[in-house]
Amino acid sequence: MQKVFSLLCFFIIFTGHAQAPVLELTPKGFDAVEGTIPTTANEKLIELSKMWAAETNLRIKGYDASNVTSNSMVISAFKKNAFFLRNKGETFNYNIAYSMKLSFHGNYYSLHFVVNDIYTANDVIVKYKLPDYFDNDGDLKDGYDTLKPSLERSVNEIVRSYHNFLVNYR
Template sequence: MKKLFLLIIFVPLIGLAQEWTVLRPDGFVPVTIPKPNKPIEDIVESSKFWADSFNRNEREAFDVYDVTENGLKIDGFRENAFFNRDRGRIFNYRIRYTLTVTFKDSICTILFSVPEIYTERTLTKIELSDFFASDGQLKTDYDEAKPSLEKTANRILRSYAAYISQ
């Protein structure tokens, strides 16, 4: 009985620990969740409330735009979204991210993308494709950047999905 109880407790936690999306040379893999059982107008309002609360500590404002009956987009910023080491120094990067949310039938697809990467307040020329060599392999310079950015992306995606599903 005790083993059954532990199994019931830990199996859902393992699912929560799994990554939702991963970064590939062509960008992040889209995530699909069941579409919340509420009208689009309510999902849009929930999205605005989520963006406001999730981006509350950021210096720049968020934006919810391109709202249609089939989806919407959310832009926001994230401090310390990922880090990289170079010659023993740690460099933290800030990102502007976009969530592209589309609805089709009973499915909600969310695509996480990073159109801009900053060091402090300065826009860099770094793009996500720079993390990878031409053969698709991760460059050694980005060994720590990729997993730390994936962690940030998954945190944002989980937060958004949980909020709109309430």
């Protein structure tokens, strides 16, 4: 019984630390978050980040790794169907061009997710930026109710995929 209890405690502690960070959309975009990972050399984390980006964006429009230093980098990529809006019963899907600014610190990383551009489903750039969908009080404007949950779902899928790739690379 004691072994089962010890194993259960270990599992709860381990899974608590292995959780991917969760991002929440604000009128200014997404705040930076930190993710806990097994202690890994920064060089290896940069290599793994490039591998993840290549694998994740294989069938889309590729990716770009820029501003690479000994402990940081920026990954820029494209996400199809990142969010949707409904108007008079019709659903409109939107794509995003995004960047993830990453900083590595051995056993954790910092991630800042930025939506650079928004595109229609036909890849026509939209003039609106994320802050334009919010009113002065920080609430979504009328007609944009589905933006926040659908974009958060897509962004958190990306971040969870990245986090799991780093945690499970061994």
